[in-house]
Every structure is written in structure tokens, then in C-alpha cells.
Amino acid sequence: MRVHLTAPAAAAVRRGHPWVYRDGIADGGGHGSKRGEGKRGERAHRGGAAASGDVVELSAEGAPFLGRGLWDADSAIAVRVFQRTQAPPLDERAIAERLERAFALRDGWFDGRDTTAYRLCNGEGDRVPSLVIDRYDRAAVIRLDGDMLAPWLDRLLPHLARALGARGVRSIGLRARAQAAAGEDADGKKLAHLHGPPLPDRLFVRETGVAMEVDLARGQKTGAFLDQRDNRARVRALAAGRRRVLNLFSYAGGFSVAAALGGAGRVTSVDSASAAHASAQRTFRENGEDPAAHEFVTADAFDFLEKARARGDRYDLIICDPPSFAPSERAKPRALGAYRRLHAAVARVLDRGGVLCAASCSSHITAEDFLATLDDATLERDDLRIRAIHGQPEDHPTLPAWWEGRYLKFVVLE
Numbered sequence: 053m054r055v056h057l058t059a060p061a062a063a064a065v066r067r068g069h070p071w072v073y074r075d076g077i078a079d080g081g082g083h084g085s086k087r088g089e090g091k092r093g094e095r096a097h098r099g100g101a102a103a104s105g106d107v108v109e110l111s112a113e114g115a116p117f118l119g120r121g122l123w124d125a126d127s128a129i130a131v132r133v134f135q136r137t138q139a140p141p142l143d144e145r146a147i148a149e150r151l152e153r154a155f156a157l158r159d160g161w162f163d164g165r166d167t168t169a170y171r172l173c174n175g176e177g178d179r180v181p182s183l184v185i186d187r188y189d190r191a192a193v194i195r196l197d198g199d200m201l202a203p204w205l206d207r208l209l210p211h212l213a214r215a216l217g218a219r220g221v222r223s224i225g226l227r228a229r230a231q232a233a234a235g236e237d238a239d240g241k242k243l244a245h246l247h248g249p250p251l252p253d254r255l256f257v258r259e260t261g262v263a264m265e266v267d268l269a270r271g272q273k274t275g276a277f278l279d280q281r282d283n284r285a286r287v288r289a290l291a292a293g294r295r296r297v298l299n300l301f302s303y304a305g306g307f308s309v310a311a312a313l314g315g316a317g318r319v320t321s322v323d324s325a326s327a328a329h330a331s332a333q334r335t336f337r338e339n340g341e342d343p344a345a346h347e348f349v350t351a352d353a354f355d356f357l358e359k360a361r362a363r364g365d366r367y368d369l370i371i372c373d374p375p376s377f378a379p380s381e382r383a384k385p386r387a388l389g390a391y392r393r394l395h396a397a398v399a400r401v402l403d404r405g406g407v408l409c410a411a412s413c414s415s416h417i418t419a420e421d422f423l424a425t426l427d428d429a430t431l432e433r434d435d436l437r438i439r440a441i442h443g444q445p446e447d448h449p450t451l452p453a454w455w456e457g458r459y460l461k462f463v464v465l466e
């Protein structure tokens with residue numbers, strides 16, 4: 053099927069942007085009828101005849117062939133672009149070759165001892181749009197964004213089993229999509245088995261030498277927030293000699309255990325989910341740290357900060373890594389307000405001389421936007437400087453034109 057793009061959508065595809073939104077498709081008429089496709093052709097222009105997973109050829113005014121992608125009948129992104137050259141054809145072999153390239157890069161980045169959990173394929177960023185694969189030691193977990201690759205999974209699985217098996221991965225599972233509550237089974241499990249021995253519900257992996265429990269069956273994302281690996285190592289280095297550390301939105305305690313192992317006296321983890329604390333405590337024990345020497349608070353972070361300030365509690369290292377406040381461009385103004393309120397409250401419990409690590413995982417909030425929520429007026433302080441601004445690690449690659457992929461900001465203020 054051929055899909056004719058508007059001029060702006062065609063320009064984005066030329067730059068290497070991997071998404072065509074539905075409004076980037078030119079309505080029927082014009083080129084379709086010129087080719088004598090008549091009524092059927094016009095319908096196909098808008099994708100009316102296509103099913104999710106169908107290969108589509110992209111064209112635009114003056115460009116009979118722009119590239120090739122896969123059609124998604126339901127999501128706002130109508131086409132994810134895989135190729136901008138005529139050869140090779142877009143089939144499972146072409147996709148398997150891209151995957152092999154992604155896996156081979158990781159072979160060079162990770163030694164398989166200190167770090168046994170990492171992203172094997174970052175979808176668009178590895179030029180395999182919509183396909184995310186995370187490795188947790190001997191298990192690999194697949195997540196699909198959108199529907200276009202679902203019909204391809206059966207054909208891709210033998211390639212995946214071979215390429216991953218050669219690297220020590222025994223089991224492959226599929227994570228239900230975040231939006232699809234229907235993907236959970238009766239036990240609240242969000243993981244379906246695809247290949248190999250059954251996947252464990254929970255397991256320990258290693259991250260930069262630190263043990264970390266991952267809840268494959270019920271945890272967030274594919275089980276863990278692998279994108280913070282390098283930042284957790286940075287927190288470990290920052291923690292030496294700190295008396296009181298506060299980790300807000302602590303989830304399974306990745307930053308908390310990093311701080312404890314780095315030499316912090318007492319680490320307070322705050323999350324609204326108590327199951328996350330149970331996991332964090334098992335991770336502390338696995339690393340030889342006594343959880344009783346630290347504090348795990350099940351609370352709303354904003355409430356906690358209010359009470360901590362009232363009590364006069366102060367911290368000399370604070371990590372603040374909330375869930376995305378801006379899932380869409382429209383939500384941006386409200387999200388900036390929420391970051392501002394959060395950072396103002398955090399600044400009130402940060403000691404003079406303390407370090408604040410503030411993170412944002414929303415691609416709609418640029419680094420400059422985010423820094424504006426940490427300025428002097430917001431924090432009501434004039435003693436802090438930006439020590440470093442970090443992002444996501446190399447196993448979460450992006451493309452120059454795909455700004456949406458660069459979502460993680462990790463700002464260290466001191």
C-alpha cells in the first residue's frame with residue numbers, strides 16, 4: 053500500500069524522524085488518481101484499507117519513494133518508518149539484521165558480570181521502531197509501542213530466540229502495554245510467556261556491581277527503570293560522608309541502595325507504593341545492607357515534604373525522580389507547575405551544602421524548561437549551582453531527528 057504524505061510530514065521523514073502522525077497523511081485525490089488508482093487508491097491513501105502491521109510505501113509531492121514503514125490502524129502514529137532506501141525489502145530478515153546490530157553493540161558495552169540488566173533494543177533509537185527489549189540476566193522482556201509489530205512477533209521470535217540464546221538469554225516474555233489494563237491477568241501479572249523456560253516473577257540482577265531485585269511480573273515498565281543505571285552509580289559516588297539522604301519516588305530503591313553502599317549514614321525512601329518498599333528492602337539485604345538502619349516511608353511525596361519541613365528535618369543529599377508529569381504537550385503547563393511546587397518543597401528540606409539530584413522523564417519538558425523549575429525564585433535560594441546535567445545511558449540511544457526519544461534529565465545541583 054502507498055501512503056502519500058503532506059510536505060511537513062515528508063520533511064520529517066527525510067530528516068530521519070521515525071513517526072508519521074495521522075494528520076501527516078495527505079487526503080486522497082492528487083497523486084493517487086494520477087496513477088489511475090481510482091477510488092480504491094484514494095481510500096488507501098488514508099490507510100482505510102490497511103491493517104496494523106501492513107508494510108506501506110511512503111511518497112510525497114515530487115518524491116515517488118520516501119521510504120517504507122509499518123501501518124498502525126489505531127494509534128495516533130499511523131506509520132513507523134523503518135527504511136528510506138528501496139533495498140532490502142522490509143521483511144523479518146531486515147528487522148532481524150537491525151536487531152542483531154543492536155545486540156552486538158551491547159556485547160561491547162556490557163561485560164555480563166557487573167551489569168546483567170540492560171536495554172537490548174531501544175525501538176526507534178535502534179532503528180527498530182516500536183520494539184523495546186530489556187534484558188534481565190537470563191530473561192528478555194519485550195514491549196511493543198503501538199500495534200504494528202504484534203502481527204510480526206511469531207515470525208521474529210525464531211530470530212530472537214537464536215540471537216539472544218547465543219548471548220545466554222533463555223526465556224523471552226512479552227509485557228502488556230502500559231495503557232492496556234486488559235493485559236493484566238487475574239493475579240495482576242502483566243507478563244506473557246513467549247519462549248523458553250517460564251520466566252521468574254522476581255529475580256535479582258546486577259547493575260554496576262550492585263544487586264537489584266526486579267519484579268518482572270508486576271513491576272513498572274518492563275520491571276525496572278534501567279535508564280537510571282548510570283545516574284544510580286553517580287549517586288553512589290555522591291553519597292560518601294552524607295549523614296541523611298532522602299530518595300523521593302524511590303520505587304524499588306535503586307537510588308537508595310546506591311546511596312547506602314556509597315557510605316550514606318541513613319537513607320529515607322519515600323514512595324506511595326508499599327510493595328516497592330518490600331522489594332527495596334530485599335535489595336538492601338542482598339547487598340549486605342541492613343534495611344533497619346534506614347527508613348522506608350509509604351506516603352505521598354508532597355505530604356511527606358510538608359511534614360518533614362514542619363518537623364525541621366534536613367537532608368544533605370536528596371534524589372527526586374517523580375513519574376512523568378507531562379504525558380502530552382497539552383499537559384506541559386500543569387506539569388511545569390507541579391515540578392515547581394515539588395522543587396520548592398524539596399529545597400526547604402535541603403541542608404546548606406547539600407546536593408540535590410532532580411530528574412524528569414518527560415520528553416515534552418526540555419532541559420531548559422526543567423532547569424527553569426529549579427531556578428532561584430522557585431527554590432528561594434541563592435547558594436546552588438548546576439554541577440552536572442546527565443541523561444539516559446548508551447543502551448537507550450536516540451536519533452538526531454527523534455527528539456521525543458531524549459526524555460531523561462538528571463540535574464545535579466550543589
Ligand code: SAH
Nearest residue numbers: 277280301303306323324325352353373375
Ligand atoms: N527512582 C525510581 C523510579 C521512580 S518511578 C528508580 O530509579 O527506580 C516513580 C515512582 O513514584 C513509582 O514507584 C510510584 O509508585 C511513585 N509515586 C507516584 N506518585 C507518587 C506520589 N505522589 N508520592 C510518592 N510516590 C509516588
